[in-house]
Amino acid sequence: MIDKERALQETLASLGSVIVAYSGGTDSAYLAFVANRTLGDRAVAVTADSPSYPERHRQLAVRIARDFGLRHQIIQTNELERPEYRANPSNRCYYCKLELYTHLSRIATGRGAVIVDGNNADDRGDYRPGRQAAREFGVRSPLDEVDLSKDEIRALSREAGLPTWDEPASACLSSRIPYHSEVTDEKLRTIERAEEALRALGFRVFRVRHHDDLARIEIARVEMARAIEPDVAAAIVRALKDVGYKHVSLDLQGYRTGSLNEGLFLRPT
Numbered sequence: 001m002i003d004k005e006r007a008l009q010e011t012l013a014s015l016g017s018v019i020v021a022y023s024g025g026t027d028s029a030y031l032a033f034v035a036n037r038t039l040g041d042r043a044v045a046v047t048a049d050s051p052s053y054p055e056r057h058r059q060l061a062v063r064i065a066r067d068f069g070l071r072h073q074i075i076q077t078n079e080l081e082r083p084e085y086r087a088n089p090s091n092r093c094y095y096c097k098l099e100l101y102t103h104l105s106r107i108a109t110g111r112g113a114v115i116v117d118g119n120n121a122d123d124r125g126d127y128r129p130g131r132q133a134a135r136e137f138g139v140r141s142p143l144d145e146v147d148l149s150k151d152e153i154r155a156l157s158r159e160a161g162l163p164t165w166d167e168p169a170s171a172c173l174s175s176r177i178p179y180h181s182e183v184t185d186e187k188l189r190t191i192e193r194a195e196e197a198l199r200a201l202g203f204r205v206f207r208v209r210h211h212d213d214l215a216r217i218e219i220a221r222v223e224m225a226r227a228i229e230p231d232v233a234a235a236i237v238r239a240l241k242d243v244g245y246k247h248v249s250l251d252l253q254g255y256r257t258g259s260l261n262e263g264l265f266l267r268p269t
Contacts, residue, residue, distance in 0.1 A: 005156055007146040009038045015140065017042040017113035019104050022072070023053075024061025026150070027118030029164040030157045031143055035116070036070050045070045046107060048077040048100050051185045052172040054192055056199075064164065075103050080185060085174075088183045090129070092174060097133035105137055115139045122150045168205045169257055176210050190244050197239035201232065205255055213246040218255040 012018060012035050020032045022045035035043035047061045058074075065072035077099050079085045085095040104115050117134060119141035134141070143153065157165035173188045187210055194208040194215055205220035217236070219227050226232055227250060240248045 001148075001152050001156060004146050004148050004152065005034070008034055008142055008148065011142045011145055012038045012043070012116075015114045015116070015142075017111055018044075018116045019108045019111065019113045020045045021100065021104060021115060021117040021139070022047050022061060022065075022070075023118070023170070024057050024064060024164070025118065025170050026157060026164045026167050027120055027143060027153055029061075029064050029162055030153050030160070031116065031118050032065075032070050033068055033157075033160055033162060036068070041071060042111075042113070043071065044107070044111070044113070045072045046104060047072065047074045048103065049074050050077040051080050051188050052096070052174045052183070054170075054173060054195070056196070057170060060164070060167075064162065068162070073107070075107075077103055080183065086183050088174070088177060088179055088181055090179050091132075092179070092183070093128065093130040094133050096172065096174070097130035098136075101133055101137040101139060117141055119144045120150055120153055121147045171257070176208055178209070178211065181210075181212075193243040194240050194245065197243060198236065201235055201239065203227070207255060208240070209251075213244075215240045215245040215248050216251050217249065218251045218253070221254040224250070224254055 018035050018039060020028060020035050020043060022028045022032045024047065032043070032045040036045070045065060047058065049058055062072070062074075064070070079096045079099040082095050082099060085092060085099070101115065107113075108115050115137060117139050119131070120143040123144065154165050173191050174183045176191045177183055177187055191208055191210050195206070198206055198208065198217070203219060203223055205223065207218045209216040209218065217227070227236065237248045
């Protein structure tokens with residue numbers, strides 16, 4: 001891992017100046033940390049704040065930037081104003097990243113910098129339509145380029161003291177809405193409130209999938225037994241009905257990333 005971290009530093013140094021697409025998740029936080037250590041003020045971490053970005057993640061990104069001395073900028077993106085994004089096709093992420101990289105490219109051009117993102121070696125072969133937008137804008141993925149896996153990034157983050165080392169995988173709130181069901185601010189706020197309610201009940205790894213007036217909860221298998229305890233189950237139902245759902249269900253397959261892709265015929269991007 002040390003060799004890979006050294007290779008990462010060398011890759012970043014070769015770029016001269018970078019704009020890090022920084023969500024505050026495990027991968028982008030580690031990348032921003034190493035970029036800052038390697039390039040100093042020639043590395044800027046930029047967080048895109050939008051309706052699909054949970055407030056909890058924004059606060060985490062700000063806290064890490066402050067605590068580790070990152071040069072940090074928050075910008076507003078407006079993917080919900082794009083009709084293609086709101087329509088929620090199976091390549092919705094492409095339109096989100098198109099919006100993001102349009103903004104980041106302006107910043108990068110002004111600084112003579114290269115945009116870098118937190119894609120890692122484990123992301124290869126996954127269905128990620130946003131990668132098309134990354135290619136179109138010349139975005140580099142240094143973690144992937146030096147073959148760093150998620151587990152290695154977590155281990156290196158822990159050594160660096162980053163609190164994100166064991167942060168559960170995250171994705172934008174729109175990923176909770178089935179494809180071809182319109183993405184709206186109201187739905188996103190309902191999902192965010194529902195997930196905050198589950199977090200307040202002590203759950204750590206989960207998703208609330210939004211099916212109109214039905215909340216389909218995916219919870220990590222190690223936490224599922226607790227979720228079906230009568231008192232806890234009743235508290236979950238109350239909490240999610242309070243945020244607007246009429247029906248609350250527990251998915252017995254448990255939490256898994258990209259479950260809304262299961263009905264699609266997909267090719268890796």
